[in-house]
Amino acid sequence: xxxxxxxxxxxxxxxxxxxxxxxxxxxxxxxxxxxxxxxxxxxxxxxxxxxxxxxxxxxxxxxxxxxxxxxxxxxxxxxxxxxxxxxxxxxxxxxxxxxxxxxxxxxxxxxxxxxxxxxxxxxxxxxxxxxxxxxxxxxxxxxxxxxxxxxxxxxxxxxxxxxxxxxxxxxxxxxxxxxxxxxxxxxxxxxxxxxxxxxxxxxxxxxxxxxxxxxxxxxxxxxxxxxxxxxxxxxxxxxxxxxxxxxxxxxxxxxxxxxxxxxxxxxxxxxxxxxxxxxxxxxxxxxxxxxxxxxxxxxxxxxxxxxxxxxxxxxxxxxxxxxxxxxxxxxxxxxxxxxxxxxxxxxxxxxxxxxxx
Amino acid sequence: xxxxxxxxxxxxxxxxxxxxxxxxxxxxxxxxxxxxxxxxxxxxxxxxxxxxxxxxxxxxxxxxxxxxxxxxxxxxxxxxxxxxxxxxxxxxxxxxxxxxxxxxxxxxxxxxxxxxxxxxxxxxxxxxxxxxxxxxxxxxxxxxxxxxxxxxxxxxxxxxxxxxxxxxxxxxxxxxxxxxxxxxxxxxxxxxxxxxxxxxxxxxxxxxxxxxxxxxxxxxxxxxxxxxxxxxxxxxxxxxxxxxxxxxxxxxxxxx
Numbered sequence: 004x005x006x007x008x009x010x011x012x013x014x015x016x017x018x019x020x021x022x023x024x025x026x027x028x029x030x031x032x033x034x035x036x037x038x039x040x041x042x043x044x045x046x047x048x049x050x051x052x053x054x055x056x057x058x059x060x061x062x063x064x065x066x067x068x069x070x071x072x073x074x075x076x077x078x079x080x081x082x083x084x085x086x087x088x089x090x091x092x093x094x095x096x097x098x099x100x101x102x103x104x105x106x107x108x109x110x111x112x113x114x115x116x117x118x119x120x121x122x123x124x125x126x127x128x129x130x131x132x133x134x135x136x137x138x139x140x141x142x143x144x145x146x147x148x149x150x151x152x153x154x155x156x157x158x159x160x161x162x163x164x165x166x167x168x169x170x171x172x173x174x175x176x177x178x179x180x181x182x183x184x185x186x187x188x189x190x191x192x193x194x195x196x197x198x199x200x201x202x203x204x205x206x207x208x209x210x211x212x213x214x215x216x217x218x219x220x221x222x223x224x225x226x227x228x229x230x231x232x233x234x235x236x237x238x239x240x241x242x243x244x245x246x247x248x249x250x251x252x253x254x255x256x257x258x259x260x261x262x263x264x265x266x267x268x269x270x271x272x273x274x275x276x277x278x279x280x281x282x283x284x285x286x287x288x289x290x291x292x293x294x295x296x297x298x299x300x301x302x303x304x305x306x307x308x309x310x311x312x313x314x315x316x317x318x319x320x321x322x323x324x325x326x327x328x329x330x331x332x333x334x335x336x337x338x339x340x341x342x343x344x345x346x347x348x349x350x351x352x353x354x355x356x357x358x359x360x
Numbered sequence: 361x362x363x364x365x366x367x368x369x370x371x372x373x374x375x376x377x378x379x380x381x382x383x384x385x386x387x388x389x390x391x392x393x394x395x396x397x398x399x400x401x402x403x404x405x406x407x408x409x410x411x412x413x414x415x416x417x418x419x420x421x422x423x424x425x426x427x428x429x430x431x432x433x434x435x436x437x438x439x440x441x442x443x444x445x446x447x448x449x450x451x452x453x454x455x456x457x458x459x460x461x462x463x464x465x466x467x468x469x470x471x472x473x474x475x476x477x478x479x480x481x482x483x484x485x486x487x488x489x490x491x492x493x494x495x496x497x498x499x500x501x502x503x504x505x506x507x508x509x510x511x512x513x514x515x516x517x518x519x520x521x522x523x524x525x526x527x528x529x530x531x532x533x534x535x536x537x538x539x540x541x542x543x544x545x546x547x548x549x550x551x552x553x554x555x556x557x558x559x560x561x562x563x564x565x566x567x568x569x570x571x572x573x574x575x576x577x578x579x580x581x582x583x584x585x586x587x588x589x590x591x592x593x594x595x596x597x598x599x600x601x602x603x604x605x606x607x608x609x610x611x612x613x614x615x616x
Contacts, residue, residue, distance in 0.1 A: 059474065059476075059477035063473065063477065066437065066445050066474070068448060069441070069444075070437075076452035201433035201434065201435055203432075203456050204411065204433045210430075212427045212436070213436065214427065214436035216424060216425075
């Protein structure tokens, strides 16, 4: 299946009640696929057909998500970089109001209107908050169409467990590429209780209020402390993949499509007797700091590969904390690095290491 | 309180605070129309027996704290986004009642897109629009509905059409949309006006029950603090200056 369609199919199987969208390349297939499939295959909690709505703007769409998530529904929204920028207001409000939902960013090259070609230029925006205020989203970075499917389930699990918007950070290539996938059975993700949802106040309980406004500074700090406590708890969800790290002398760190390119470069390097390993962060927030820190004591150098000007490399440097040199290889603006380009970088680092021995 | 209790002892009780209102003292300025509009809305909710099935949306503005006073489930919305939030709620809870309660800056400036499109889709929601021609909460700046010549903190020489354009008569605008089922403009400054507004709110919820589309009630109101007038002066000023620009009455009534 095509990445975007696999993601949409996974959303149906994850039992979404509602999807709100606005067309933008390269992820419009999600909206199109769901427009066709949702009415007959998804149901609301009251048994009526699931909701698919094309909003008047990304701002409208994300605020519809706010309303629907606040009313207890399982909701997904997807867009691409410029559209995600517009949604940041709503995402910040939902982080504060503690509303679970799944936001999918199929990244394209920026800044500005940029290009429709794939990019990883939104790493900072996704992992460091994105909107105003102190908050984070759990961020999952798929590297295959199978993971586009799996992470819809994982994204909802995290969102509902921690009562937070969660994000899938993919890129245009993953959205457009076709691969074989195994799909989970329909409605195989249980619905948690949402006693906080605004569904109409029965006499048996106090009124429920969904808000991000806490005007007294003491109360606002308390909310912030709660959020920070949640982000600390979230650290246990860190996920990553290691490839041939046991004997590695040079460690590659890359996520998403860059990780697949890096894996190919790793194979080419090993053919040339350069011992290269790869750490692929799967959760970008929480970031797999510990494994990279541990590896930095065992390797001669680290090379971070990204499709941007160097964003995740900052988190890698924090993890390495000066234990070894950290190099960066990136392409921008919708350009994708080739395995050979990465290999050339590895060979240059290897030559430098040889010289210094 | 004891004095009040003593004073009313033996008198006939003709009006009682609805259970849909909390006991929280209101933060609204003396003479402000918000208090009356809140009470009316909650009275209607209780009288229609829908208090367990209604969800309100209060966006940024003076009425952002409406949930402190209304004893029902509520969501606070970002500035201008109330109609989008209300859409999200109503779509996933299609058998419930949903209303938004918005000011003029919220509904007719930053939220114009959300407002027009929600109404044009015929969302089954009730929109209560408080028009006092000013940004009250932020301290009296020009609103989209500020009338020509009106002095505000950002139009210190009066609203000048050459620079600021015309007051936006958004209620006239939305009345033209096919998704709007019922559009009316009312007030809450006299007993007669209050009765008419209450009737309009009843109709709005009734049309929602029958899934007829969007109902839109503009309430032309005052802002004594923002206008820098006493409550009595503010009501006079409203009648003399606001009503000619925003004449009261129905703009769209269903043929039935």
